[in-house]
Amino acid sequence: MADVFEQDQTHQTLQQVNQALERGMFVHVRRMLQDMEPEDIAHLLEACPPKERQILWQLTDPEEQGEILDELSEDVKDGIVARMAPDKLAAVAEGMESDDVAYVLRSLPDRRFQEVLAQMDAADRHRIEQALAYPEESAGGIMSTDFVTIRGDVTADVVLRYLRMKGELPEATDALYVVDEKNVLIGHLSLATLITTQPDVQIIDVMDDPDEAINVEMDDSEVANLFERRNWLSAPVVDANNQLVGRITIDDVVDIIREDAEHSMMSMAGMDDDEDTFAPVMKSARRRSIWLGVNVLAALAAASVSNMFEDTLDKMAAIAVLMTIVPSMGGVAGNQTVALVIRGLAVGHIGDSNTRWLLSKEARVGLINGILWACIIGGVVVLWKGNLVLGGIIAGAMMTNLLIAGIAGVGVPVILKKFNIDPALAGGMALTTITDIVGLSVFLGLATIFII
């Protein structure tokens, strides 16, 4: 079978590398790294604690460092780049794709940015400055400027001879772009079509229409959605005048697709989606404490609700014992809806045309599960505490809270999105605060009315 670098192998290699490093066998490690592909070295670095990572990086082949940086995730890349001297960084940048160099430079402080740029040769500097001209999260920011253009009025045979003369095509080339004398995109020709066309046929007669062009200013997530929906392998990028400026290939888009999908999960837990798993302790602690601070406010809000019912709690401890159940169930039910809605918003399934339908559906789902669990929990409480009224109260609160959870689960992310606040980041926390406050108020309120 093939030479496959499987997950287990990463950790075997990592263990071997760790042992070799501990024994100071640097030459041995250097040789191990020389036998590995840049993408596998990148994977190994990402799976390393900071100290080992720094040592390993020193042992990689300087010729390969550009390619390795290309493959690293952002947070890890930043950490390595921050410690490199400007002249070394400039040298490494030569082996990198221009969009990746632009990314690296953007992450540097202004002065170092200028130092690195000054160290590059003129051609590289020009190439990078072009890439820097486009926003990072746009089609222009992820496109490559390395592509092959041809004219429409030549024959397939002429194109084939031209390509043979060139000798090599840019990486991942699956199509050639047909432009006029003003560099305006008039069509594209897949290699498959070129190959199966008779030699004397004119390109203009077999090329496809340029309807797959992407505007250079399009948001990168939208580019990713288009690639995914249309099953493209690559697409030309044009400016406002329809002039060809670049090419986006699926391998750049795959990274964006994964990042976008991971963003939802990490944000819902209050994490940065490019957070390095092996980041230094202080850095992690600082980042996360912000989110904990938001939760402190939510928890204190819930506590002030209980505080309003202090007399009730004072009179019957069983109420205090049971008061966490209703908010807990509401939080879980609401977060199910929030997760569904966040995904729906991200892939573009939810919009003005169907929000109302969805709201009514989730309210009914909440009500049905509310009734179900109201009966069960009510019954458990009657058996446990021998108090029929208490059972009825918790059942009523449960039903109300799961209904509210369904409604808020749709409403909160949709409203956040309308105000341009990231629903994945703020949705879960806002929802939990609502279900905590509603759950506690209704349960303690009913208890105050009917028991005390």
Added chain:
Amino acid sequence: MADVFEQDQTHQTLQQVNQALERGMFVHVRRMLQDMEPEDIAHLLEACPPKERQILWQLTDPEEQGEILDELSEDVKDGIVARMAPDKLAAVAEGMESDDVAYVLRSLPDRRFQEVLAQMDAADRHRIEQALAYPEESAGGIMSTDFVTIRGDVTADVVLRYLRMKGELPEATDALYVVDEKNVLIGHLSLATLITTQPDVQIIDVMDDPDEAINVEMDDSEVANLFERRNWLSAPVVDANNQLVGRITIDDVVDIIREDAEHSMMSMAGMDDDEDTFAPVMKSARRRSIWLGVNVLAALAAASVSNMFEDTLDKMAAIAVLMTIVPSMGGVAGNQTVALVIRGLAVGHIGDSNTRWLLSKEARVGLINGILWACIIGGVVVLWKGNLVLGGIIAGAMMTNLLIAGIAGVGVPVILKKFNIDPALAGGMALTTITDIVGLSVFLGLATIFII
């Protein structure tokens, strides 16, 4: 600019379609659908409530239904297929890729499965039965059996003439596979190389080694990781004898990458990752109630902890008021770690070689944030309740719980993974149960010792 089907446009179209349906203008809707690409119709169907979806489906062009089904997400596909007659389904299957037909057939009850298969013509049936021979979530389950093979001992010119004679290549072909007389894979030749090679050169001298072959039994998530790491556009699939059996292209892999990344988010919220946003109410309610049932047990476990301290709660209501704060903070802090670890496990960064390092890092992060928020919350409680001891108790409980949250946040998903339980599904719930129980026990325990 290009003909781009943007997100806003989906909802504009959907609104137009809804209005036309309400007015019974079915012919108009049918004409609108005829102007759309299959992948855009699929997107429209996914954004539709069930009733409209069923009507819209009836109005799509039967010739295009296969391609539309190909593009639909699983849950939506199941819903539509379940209502189709066997002969119609068999007809539609002709226009579909064999891996998608296999998926559809697998979702049917046994009897209908056989009925549909019986309605197909012999060639189709053979093609589908081959696809059904491999497990759904393996390389064999996602591969296509449509590819071009060539011999190594011919010249580039012969290959070009052969391809011109063929006239058309399978979709997304970027490479040809070189096999020997026993169909054993001996290399592959990218179209780019073929085009730039001189006509009289032998294939065997310019082809690449077959080191990119995927074993037909490899897990599909692993295939996706490989594609992502290696930046492949396509890869040959071989069986245990190294015989070529299929080809996987990046567009199939992109779907798996998104599904895998979405799986983590949806599972953490207790949802199925292929849950249809617009599923019928009863179906959604039934699915979700299972997860709510798990949470009832967790909530009752927490309530029994409070119950053990009923005397304490009876004597001082302020304790009941404050008792939800420590579990809440522990749950949030622990889930930050869980999200990080689940992502790390999914992409293969976390393994035996670095679990201990990560555990110690997260414990320290938990301790630092524990101390920080212990001071803040302790201070708030002293000011609010005017009780120095109560402030000290909540501070101590907070510190302990955030430390435990950090340790459990790494430990729980790693241990679940060892026992082959999906950490994304069970991790968050298990963690919250731990932080609830620890938080309540420590806070109420300290209160019982020092105050009552």
